[in-house]
Amino acid sequence: MSGDIRRVIEAGRVDFAAVLDVIDAAGYGGDVVLELETRNSPYTSKEEEVTAAVAYLNGVRASVDGQPSICTN
Numbered sequence: 001m002s003g004d005i006r007r008v009i010e011a012g013r014v015d016f017a018a019v020l021d022v023i024d025a026a027g028y029g030g031d032v033v034l035e036l037e038t039r040n041s042p043y044t045s046k047e048e049e050v051t052a053a054v055a056y057l058n059g060v061r062a063s064v065d066g067q068p069s070i071c072t073n
Helices: 016-025 046-065
Strands: none
Touching: 016 046
């Protein structure tokens, strides 16, 4: 739906693997912060959504360069 910004991390159109590739290629070693819009979330709690997002992003990171984890919750 056009203009609908409410998407869970793995259901949107952002190619997080490509984003991580660019960050790595630039040599950036600092923190990266993502803000979750939890209004109208399909999850039962913010904690559940954050846990799912962290698991997804850690899986993406592992598939990109074999790193075990990029974030914690």
